[in-house]
Amino acid sequence: MSHNNQLQENKKFDDKSIRARMLISCPDKAGIVAAVSQFLYEQGANIVQSDQYTMDPEGGMFFMRIEFDLQELEQRLQSLQEDFNRIADRFSMRWSIFRAARRKRIAIFVSKEDHCLTELLWQWQAGDLDAEISMVISNHDDMRSLVESFGIPYHHVPVTADTKAEAEQKQRELTSGKVDLIVLARYMQIVSPKFIEQYHNRIINIHHSFLPAFVGGKPYQQAYNRGVKLIGATAHYVTEELDGGPIIEQDIQRVTHRDDVTELKRIGRHIERIVLARAVKWHVEDRMLVYQNKTVAFV
Amino acid sequence: MSHNNQLQENKKFDDKSIRARMLISCPDKAGIVAAVSQFLYEQGANIVQSDQYTMDPEGGMFFMRIEFDLQELEQRLQSLQEDFNRIADRFSMRWSIFRAARRKRIAIFVSKEDHCLTELLWQWQAGDLDAEISMVISNHDDMRSLVESFGIPYHHVPVTADTKAEAEQKQRELTSGKVDLIVLARYMQIVSPKFIEQYHNRIINIHHSFLPAFVGGKPYQQAYNRGVKLIGATAHYVTEELDGGPIIEQDIQRVTHRDDVTELKRIGRHIERIVLARAVKWHVEDRMLVYQNKTVAFV
Amino acid sequence: MSHNNQLQENKKFDDKSIRARMLISCPDKAGIVAAVSQFLYEQGANIVQSDQYTMDPEGGMFFMRIEFDLQELEQRLQSLQEDFNRIADRFSMRWSIFRAARRKRIAIFVSKEDHCLTELLWQWQAGDLDAEISMVISNHDDMRSLVESFGIPYHHVPVTADTKAEAEQKQRELTSGKVDLIVLARYMQIVSPKFIEQYHNRIINIHHSFLPAFVGGKPYQQAYNRGVKLIGATAHYVTEELDGGPIIEQDIQRVTHRDDVTELKRIGRHIERIVLARAVKWHVEDRMLVYQNKTVAFV
Amino acid sequence: MSHNNQLQENKKFDDKSIRARMLISCPDKAGIVAAVSQFLYEQGANIVQSDQYTMDPEGGMFFMRIEFDLQELEQRLQSLQEDFNRIADRFSMRWSIFRAARRKRIAIFVSKEDHCLTELLWQWQAGDLDAEISMVISNHDDMRSLVESFGIPYHHVPVTADTKAEAEQKQRELTSGKVDLIVLARYMQIVSPKFIEQYHNRIINIHHSFLPAFVGGKPYQQAYNRGVKLIGATAHYVTEELDGGPIIEQDIQRVTHRDDVTELKRIGRHIERIVLARAVKWHVEDRMLVYQNKTVAFV
Incomplete structure (x- = not known):
């Protein structure tokens, strides 16, 4: 690139x-x-x-x-x-x-799905995302070469049931004082209340459903089972309540009975990356205010 | 007209x-x-x-x-x-x-909100809804003159806690053998399991939310409280499970923090009438198949 | 009603x-x-x-x-x-x-297609269009009973090649000093430069295409011939240039190769009425400024 | 990657x-x-x-x-x-x-804008675009490292007024018998009638406007000047008539008076890449038939 x-x-x-x-x-x-x-x-x-x-x-x-x-x-x-x-x-x-000249510093957390990360990197490179991507932290090592090809530091912090506390301690050391915003770009690990508190209204997550429908795991499977005619994605600030934080942005796409779970995931990936990228853009442009678990979005 | x-x-x-x-x-x-x-x-x-x-x-x-x-x-x-x-x-x-020449006969059930009824009457009159509107049944008398101006019979069947069974008996007499489809166009009364069984997959309801989000009462208030960025409406076949039947059609509209509950209702009315009209149109054109609480929609 | x-x-x-x-x-x-x-x-x-x-x-x-x-x-x-x-x-x-309490007075001009007129009457009756509909003027007498059933005066002003000037004189007498806004709700006659000048930036027209595509007559036929995958409608202020005035609002709907001209018209009617109603609403709420043939729309 | x-x-x-x-x-x-x-x-x-x-x-x-x-x-x-x-x-x-197992071989032509190319590479890598990207041909050398990092051959074929014929000869040699589809992913050079004939209905171009509005150069500037409220992009098969070939897919996005030409281009890039990727996907899945300058799209 x-x-x-x-x-x-x-x-x-x-x-x-x-x-x-x-x-x-x-x-x-x-x-x-x-x-x-x-x-x-x-x-x-x-x-x-x-x-x-x-x-x-x-x-x-x-x-x-x-x-x-x-x-x-x-x-x-x-x-x-x-x-x-x-x-x-x-x-x-x-x-x-x-x-405006003091660009916000972002740490992107990611697991194995790369579409949200890739979109952010790409919009950043195109000059559409006016921020500094300070680092990418992942519980896997898969995306190292992709990320490093953009000149961005990549930190592999494995997380297991046993090493959870230790891993978060490591994440905190990496980010503390060095980033203004955490973006969970399909990061499949739970973040602790303590971490959430430290980055109050400064952790953005992308949930792969139209919240509050399909809270929790496997939302595309849930959507398929319910037979919905539209699927969506939701970017929100992370709070202690699972998928319950202030909503920043949502969007949807039309689907039909022909779309099986695999196809819903494929369509969903396009919604997720667009919705997350918009939310991050609005945050770093200081367009979001949070009041009583809702956002005032000056966009 | x-x-x-x-x-x-x-x-x-x-x-x-x-x-x-x-x-x-x-x-x-x-x-x-x-x-x-x-x-x-x-x-x-x-x-x-x-x-x-x-x-x-x-x-x-x-x-x-x-x-x-x-x-x-x-x-x-x-x-x-x-x-x-x-x-x-x-x-x-x-x-x-x-x-195709044997047009389906519809009974529209309505309460006090007229937007869904009006849209159906209008599309019917414009020749867009290829069906026969055989009658309108309401628990109020408010829309009699509107309905009768289209040359359609209007039946006022009041419903109170005490007269529920009697009212449904009356509805059954009015419709039995005379209609092929019941459309609940913002009809705010519960329909009994017996009635649902008689019109299996032939009762269409419009729910004023993007199901399965905001099941039950006051969905716009629920949407406002949750701070969603899109609101929606869902047309579905009625089953015994509240707002749980096979989904026929859904659509949404973008909203912002500026939209209070009154405004959400106003915007929602436009989504509701469009979504319900589409669902009824598809049903009367024999485009819907139901299988395991989901629809196959050949549209 | x-x-x-x-x-x-x-x-x-x-x-x-x-x-x-x-x-x-x-x-x-x-x-x-x-x-x-x-x-x-x-x-x-x-x-x-x-x-x-x-x-x-x-x-x-x-x-x-x-x-x-x-x-x-x-x-x-x-x-x-x-x-x-x-x-x-x-x-x-x-x-x-x-x-805000001094509601704008509207004269709606209409010919034989009633969908745009009906939508305006309906939104007005529902309290969504905060204006006074002072009169409806038509070159046909078809919609008299519809309009009068809303308690609105209806003026039949026939227009032929020979009586054009005379007809416009009549229209001017009917509206002069009595209305703040003219809405051409599928009015199929040309309005004279003199009339346009009198109601500078106060005549709203609905054009049944996504301008500037398909200027002029038979836009749905043009759209069908070109094989577009979306059709649209455009509400704009009327200027001397045909379909060339400042655009207030546009919207589109997806179509397919299956949609013939009749079906495009049917779909288009739904876009037209929504787009025109939005434009009129924004105008009467004083949300539009015109500058150099473009609108600043504070919506 | x-x-x-x-x-x-x-x-x-x-x-x-x-x-x-x-x-x-x-x-x-x-x-x-x-x-x-x-x-x-x-x-x-x-x-x-x-x-x-x-x-x-x-x-x-x-x-x-x-x-x-x-x-x-x-x-x-x-x-x-x-x-x-x-x-x-x-x-x-x-x-x-x-x-289905014989995947279509694509040559992507590109100039200096990389968003359409990047989207295609990405969807291809994600397995969403079921084709073989055989080569990328560009009149510039800018994207060599990006393309080669995907393991795809990159051919730099400079084009000047003087070397036009020679350049096309080179392109023909590179592609002849080796590719099934040419994708012009914001390739800013005119393709000759002879080349078009060789790849009849097998050259897909992305035009950065909602055709037939804004044919030709600088469509975003044209859109800005006209003050449209939606901008679009169109993927079409290339014919001898400039921007006049059969339309495969179109989409739009809402814009406002606040969006200057730079912002229209930014928004437009997102529409362009999505629309082009859909069109290419449909073509390689054998979903398109062309008849009388229109497409029958079985999608």
Whole structure:
């Protein structure tokens, strides 16, 4: 594969060096938009994109995403954040600012199925996934050469019933402080509550069904048995409840009585990779807010 | 509404008077297609459309749907059926022949929501639903004038906890021997096992979710609570298991976090009416076979 | 049909009496959002929804749609508009404010095909189309009883080669000052440049193809001849160029080699009515801005 | 990439060694299905799948695709074909029989965009594309390492205004007698009428628009200028008329006013690769018949 990725990235870096994204959630109240936009204006920022959502005009929650350009962003970010605290306090905001140029670092976890991993690598290489793929961790060694051909470190961390705790300790060492997002790209091992807590709303899983239908194992077999006319896939943040976390994205494809389980899996692979890639893209572009086990998706 | 429906029908009747549809299911075996097509050829029939499906080439079930044209069909049908018994016996077939000109008679059951009923009436009037709507039965009187404006009899059969058995008795009297298909177009009452048995695989219900997700009551509220990104509707044959019968058709529409329960219902109404209308259309065109709680849909 | 529409409307009216929608377009510049939101805050308004779009952060056009709630809106609207002129001048804005409670008045033009008209009437009756259908004008008398059964005035204005000018004069008299939007719901007559100019960006047409494919007459025949695998429909604002105006909405449906022209028309009718209904809904909810023969659709 | 492809293939080869596919087209007439199925039955074949299509029951064309299993297929194929000539003559059939185990050999032509090529390689490696990719030919050398990492020969055949004839001569030498299908996977050079004739209905091109909209160059720019709300891609057989050949498959994706040309291209790449991969899959599975510049697609 042509490794001219770096070049493209550098160009993009230049364009994006002054771009920031702000995510805000707080109880709704008059004056929020005015206060935030006035603040940004006074700082010299130009708002490029803005989305907002009010759950209920009477006393609901308010969510906002703003993209803005600001000269010398990197140098000025800290003081801008300190200044913004006044407004944040006034409206009891939870908020964050992200520099677009500071690309999120991803660790992809994978087992034996390679389609989701391949799609992510490919979109990354094409410049469609604006992130850094820092490493791939697998409980098998099968995909080492594929991954390393992209210049990405590959860590084989075998998992057995006996070595579970040890394996997770190893995973934690590899990722701690080095990645911003974990993507379970058809990783067939359970992740511990402790790990989930450490990466709260920062672990994305792809489940191969249209949740909440067919929770748990063998969803395509379940779908075949039930005789559904559409099959789907769901990307969600991982929580302690199996397949129960906030849904980021879902999609489906039409099937017929002619499609046996093997064919459902084949069709499903195409849905899974597209759905997971969209979810990861939206996350690294700071488009997702989580509230009460649901996502607000500014896409 | 323009009542020139009858005229159109007469014209169609002429065209379809020689058209028949045959549905066959039997254990798979070499020679079925040859035997059936040879038989039809010898009878002077011309095969216009043919679909088949083999569950498993090694010892599975075989399903077939054939449309053919035969001169003087009405007069010759009985002897053709008698002659076909030889072949049917040889392959242990379950089979039926339907004349296209003999339109299926439908009773639509409805409660207070009118969108599914309206869509069926409208497609029927446009000539898209090639059936006879024999009557509408409702536990409310709200839609009488709408239904009667189409020249269709309307029966108000109130249902209360106390009068359940009596009401069903009344429904049975109204429909017995007079209809071929019951369509539950958002009919919010439970139908008894006895009634289901009488109309085995001839009662179609529309459930306002993407089954098997959100079985039971208030599916849009359930969908809202779970934060799904697509909502759907499912048309299925009614069996004793609630929302558990063979699925005929499903479809979905994309939703976002902005859509509250009211909006989900609004969007859902459009999916429901389309999905139900498709399912009824396919049934009356003899395109559905049921096998082991799943449908073979030759569409 | 149940005529309890009025009741529903009154209830909605109450809820919406304080809701306004503002549409703005101007050259992009820092400070627009701050100025507008600060202005609304000082007026005591609460921003409920806000969308914006910048064509190009470097010197492009800026478009914005804001929904806000303001107590005593009706009484205060004029002074609010006068006060806003300061800001509008500063940024060279084109802008309008609409009260949600002041429902847009629609004249539907129709010929002999009733599916688009029926869908609009139905969505209107279900409360999904928040507008007033003031009249239906047709060059035929066929749909009078349908339309009048909804309590809507029906005007039969025949059009022949000789009476074209006269007919349009009649149409102009019927609509002038009485309607805000003209919907051509499969109206098969050409509308004059003068009429188009009078209702600039306020005439919506449904074209029965996926524009710009199959401009002009008999698009389903054209689609059949070309052997396309998807057919579509397009709702657009009418301009002098045939089928060339700004596109509001498009959708498609899959077809196969089995679908002859009659079947394409049948499938197409379902796409047409959905696409047109969406376009009309978005227009009456003040979601459309037109710029250089394209729409900015805040949907 | 894991090169266990060969192993999978061998397994599939075994299963498919007795499977054949037959494509037939002829003027419609009573008795065709009976004759063909009786013939196959007498030969000892078991029909596994059968599709047929009659353009017009009164004197139209008849098209058929049959999959059947026959023991010792490879040895018996020639005599079976000789015997079938009797029937073919009787009905004036054009027909072919293909062994499923004899995988079609593909030459992929590509220029600088790699997404279509990558998708084909990937689906091939996953076992979803049941063909042999015999070679990749490109007018650039960029994708050599990618292609060779799959173990596939890569031929760099530069094309300039001056060397056009010479280049095509080289391409002809490389492919002649060695490939069954040419796939233009975003190959940006014109193919000569002579070459098209040699591979009549065996060259598949992907055009990056929803044909017949936006024929010719820069379709995404054209789509942007027109302000369409959906963009598409079209896979078609190449004929002498630019972008005018029989359409195999099309699909679309929703876009908005926010999507500039770069974004349209990004979205379009996903449609293109899916549409092209489907078309190639259907072709190599002998599912396509061409008649009068249209395809009959038994999919």
